[in-house]
Amino acid sequence: HNVSDAVNLISEKEPYFPLVHDPANSDKSLTAAGSSAVPSGSLSSTEKHRNEDDILKRFQLFKQFDIVQDHSDHHYSGKGSSLKQPSKTGAKKIQDEWRILEKDLPETIFVRVYESRMDLLRAVIVGAEGTPYHDGLFFFDIFFPSGYPNVPPLVYYHSGGLRINPNLYNCGKVCLSLL
DSSP states (O other), rough: HHHHHOOOOOOOTTOOOOEOTTTTTTTEEEEEEOOOOOOOOGGGGHHHHHHHHHHHHHHHSSSSSEEEEEOOTTTTTSSSSSSSSSOHEEEEEEHHHHHHHHHOOOEEEEEEEEEEEEEEEEEEEETTSSTTTTTTEEEEEEETTTTTTTSSOOOOEOOOTOOTTBBTTTTTTBBBOOO
């Protein structure tokens, strides 16, 4: 498996959908929520090759660090307000962190920030090879409270109801004490 096989990535012009497991799909692939998956057994070899090429092209175009508008599917979108800006210190710290993330992300981490909501961030981490998390996709929604950086961020893990690590709860809670 590689990341492009597991992820139906999206181009900049398409809406963002978190990836979910489609139980109706017998090959247990991940698909974008709201999309329909075509079982791989029903495609000809030419169609499969075109589909794989399309996924690879979309993967190569996908930005590791992206600034987008729509934050409506973010877990914390109802928390805080787009009118209430972070404190001057908090805004500067967040901007500094954006610059670091934009330049220095490992290839298995993807970050999305929101133009109108500096206090929100989404990170997707691809599980490392050679670990029980290999090629798993781990979605985290992060909220920076108005007291940030003196107050820790809130983090929500999209678990799908599973608890795969003692620090990641099936209700979405993340134990940040390790950090």
